[in-house]
Amino acid sequence: MNFIGNIIWLIFGGIAIFIEYLVSGFVMCCTIIGIPWGLQCFKLAFLALLPFGKQINVTAGNPGCLSTLMNIIWFFIGGIWIALTHLLFGILLAITIIGLPFAKQHFKLMSLALTPFGREVV
Template sequence: MRLLLNILWVVLGGGFVIWLEYLLGGLLLCLTVIGIPFGVQCFKIAGVGLLPFGKDIQDAPGASAIGCTLNVFWIVIAGIWIFLSHIALALSLAVTIIGIPFAIQHVKLAMLALAPFGKIVREMKE
């Protein structure tokens, strides 16, 4: 079922476009030394954005003050806008019954995009 939902996500839910946007954003951020930690987080979100079904986002053990500080910078500069775009996509997809699973994945991506530092992505067990 995950395979089917992931294929439909890539085709209908915008998964390929989301993956491409996060990938290009991460590459641009990695051009500067200061942007590398933010670029790495974009790559993490890109991986979830391409194939989100079957993945779970959890808090990393031992969150640090540096991660919290980087989350504040992330939220102020880009996180809130990325969060709002995922929420808008979720609301538009939730209008139809078929779009509800995709809307749930956009909400999951929105929460990760709001504060990605200190989060880890794991495969869910069947």
């Protein structure tokens, strides 16, 4: 089921989301200050490419105050807008029964888009 879900995801917008995250990650990595956020965009990009069968876990141990500070900056700079986009698509897809698995993936991406630092994709 994960394979079929990923194929359908790619056809109906997964590649567009992947390219969007990839381009923004490259743009952020062009500056030295933006490298940490660019790396998080790459994490989001590869999760957005094939989201079925992957889980998001909080990093073992204490993520630290730097991770919290980076999440706060991320939240106000772009995380809230990315999360709202995933929320909108998730709600639209949840209206139909066929779209429920895809809505679930958008909600998973939304949680990572809010606070990407201190989390890992398994």
